[in-house]
Amino acid sequence: DQQVKQNSPSLSVQEGRISILNCDYTNSMFDYFxxxxxxxxxxxxxxxxxSSIKDKNEDGRFTVFLNKSAKHLSLHIVPSQPGDSAVYFCAASGSSPRQLTFGSGTQLTVLP
Amino acid sequence: EAGVTQFPSHSVIEKGQTVTLRCDPISGHDNLYWYRRVMGKEIKFLLHFVKESKQDESGMPNNRFLAERTGGTYSTLKVQPAELEDSGVYFCASREQGTSPLHFGNGTRLTVT
Incomplete structure (x- = not known):
């Protein structure tokens, strides 16, 4: 029974556009993503x-959004670059224990 | 700073044989983890060491898997005897204390034929 789900195994985006990768979780004890x-x-x-106390965190071209009520998070990459082509894994952890629970990954392909 | 190192990078063995995977964590990282990814599925937790002690081994599939971390430095993961379903990529990761992100090695791809 997967506690972290990435329902899209693959995503293709044109260079320069936005990539949005999604992740859902079921365990309400997760507080760090x-x-x-x-x-x-x-x-x-x-x-x-x-962290679960925030709903958004930004680092350069990458922004993660957390919707706790929906148990959903997303990763936005803008603008997307060909070097961003990779498999992206969503992961979550609770306070104890702190091991990570991963999703199955989404293969992002950014087309030039 | 050297990263997490895993050896070998690939291993092909026959069913029933024994294989030992090795992981050298980042120097000074007390926390060492083993994970496994099977057939392109999710990366699954196997176990967690804090220094030489097993903190959590709830993810170990069965008693054919034995992990050790003598002296709290490098770790080994032995599979004996190997079965077909043990095939996959075994990742080792380490981190400092607290909530710092995990640093992963490049993994060992194990194929059991």
Whole structure:
């Protein structure tokens, strides 16, 4: 039973446009959420995070939005660049234990 | 700063054989985690070390998997005997204390034939 779900296995976006990746979770005890990016043959790398006390966190071209009532978060990338093409994983954790629960990932392809 | 290092990068073994995966965390990181991704699905938690102690091993699939972290430095994950369903990519990650993000290694791709 997946507690973190990424229902879109893939997404294609034109360079310069906005990419929106979505994630839903079921465990109301989760209070910290992260996005990781993964290139082929590499491990996931941390991208951006958000605490449950916030509803938005921005870092350059990347913004994460959290809707606690809907148990939904999204990652916006604008403008999208070809180098952003990767698998994006949503992850969540509670206060105890602090291990991360991951979604199954969304393959983003940014077309030049 | 050297990242998390995993060895080997690939391993192909036959069903019934034994394989040992190694992880060297970032120096000074007390927290070490093992995760596994099977068949393009979600990355699943296996276990968590704090220094040499197993903090949480609730994700270990069965007793064919044995993880150790002697001296609180590098860690090994042994699969004995390996089964077909053990195939996947095994990731190791480490972090400092608190809520700092996990740093992942590049993973070991295990194929059991």
């Amino acid at each position: 992260l996005w990781y990016k993964k290139y082929p043959a590499e491990g996931p790398t941390f991208l951006i995070s958000i």
